[in-house]
Amino acid sequence: MVHKPIVFGSIILSCFLMMIACKSEKDVAMMPTHTKSDTLKIKYLALGDSYTKGESVPINESFPYLLQDTIENSTLLKVQKLQVIAQTGWTTTNLINAINSSSITDTFDIVTLLIGVNNQYQKKPVTLYETEFLQLLQQAIAFAGNKKNKVFVISIPDYGATPFGQSNAKQIGKEIDQYNAINKRISDSLSISYINITPLSKQAKTDMDLVAFDGLHPSGKMYSQWVRLMYNDVSTAMFK
Numbered sequence: 001m002v003h004k005p006i007v008f009g010s011i012i013l014s015c016f017l018m019m020i021a022c023k024s025e026k027d028v029a030m031m032p033t034h035t036k037s038d039t040l041k042i043k044y045l046a047l048g049d050s051y052t053k054g055e056s057v058p059i060n061e062s063f064p065y066l067l068q069d070t071i072e073n074s075t076l077l078k079v080q081k082l083q084v085i086a087q088t089g090w091t092t093t094n095l096i097n098a099i100n101s102s103s104i105t106d107t108f109d110i111v112t113l114l115i116g117v118n119n120q121y122q123k124k125p126v127t128l129y130e131t132e133f134l135q136l137l138q139q140a141i142a143f144a145g146n147k148k149n150k151v152f153v154i155s156i157p158d159y160g161a162t163p164f165g166q167s168n169a170k171q172i173g174k175e176i177d178q179y180n181a182i183n184k185r186i187s188d189s190l191s192i193s194y195i196n197i198t199p200l201s202k203q204a205k206t207d208m209d210l211v212a213f214d215g216l217h218p219s220g221k222m223y224s225q226w227v228r229l230m231y232n233d234v235s236t237a238m239f240k
Contacts, residue, residue: 041080042109042238044068045143047095047136051157052086052114054223056212061220064112066227067234074231077238081106091118092132099139107145110234113137114154116179120172130182137186149237152230153187153194155180157201157218164216166205173202193237195230 046052046064054062060069068079083106085098092115113136119129137153144150156179159165160172180198187194200222204210210222218226 039076039078040238041078042071043081043106044079044083044110044112045104045106045108045140046082046084046086046112047099047140048086048112048114048154049090049095049118050086050088050217051117051154052084052112053088055088055217056214057217057220057223061223063223063226066220066223067110067112067230070227070231071235071238075235075238077235083108089118090115091122091124092116092129092136093124094118095136096132096139099136104143106143108143109150109238111140111144111151112154113140113151114156116156116183117159117176120156120175120179126178126182129179130186133183134186137190137192141190141192148191149193149240151192152234152237153183153192154226154230155183155194155196155198158198159201159216161202161205162211162216163208164214169205193233195226195233197226197229200225200229 044064044067052062052064054065059065062084064082064084068082071077071079083104085095085102087094087098090098095115115136116129116133118124119126137151140151141148156176158173158176160169160176165172176198180196184194184196201210201218204218204222210219210225211217212219
């Protein structure tokens with residue numbers, strides 16, 4: 001009789017411990033796990049001109065491809081499709097025409113837009129840029145399935161800081177600022193994220209490693225700085 005309470009207590013303790021163990025196993029089973037099979041596949045559309053194409057650098061050093069690599073190396077996202085619609089010398093008119101002839105039917109999880117330097121260089125009317133940039137941005141939003149948080153406008157670099165533009169640096173910088181004021185205002189009016197890389201581009205004046213061999217376009221080092229600047233905003237949008 002003296003030992004029965006002890007035996008009974010041992011039985012209760014054993015049952016309690018078994019219940020805890022079962023609950024723990026259940027909790028572990030319910031915890032989210034991430035494996036390669038969980039990788040989310042996304043699509044990225046890059047719209048622009050030579051700065052998006054990556055003139056004078058290997059394709060893997062252009063900013064769309066560097067952004068793709070950074071996303072894949074830093075998250076569980078996989079860029080299933082990267083489509084670039086961009087060519088050296090394109091104005092807003094050229095980009096509109098290229099989009100119209102591309103017959104795109106996909107929607108995209110990321111859309112970047114960087115356009116305008118050739119409007120400035122070719123001395124197109126500023127009013128034309130304002131009208132066509134708005135059209136392009138609205139098209140970019142449509143490509144993103146009307147999800148504005150998936151669209152990113154990138155400011156125009158100041159090529160007055162490069163050897164090519166240094167002889168007229170002051171005027172180039174003034175005009176680029178004017179164009180960027182337009183694309184920033186339109187982006188803000190539509191609640192679109194705006195990535196201001198222009199201050200970075202000005203560093204080329206004192207660091208030639210930021211300029212490609214042609215003396216005009218950004219180097220891979222410069223593009224990597226752009227990507228570091230835009231990455232947090234882009235990656236955050238992917239999980240919303």
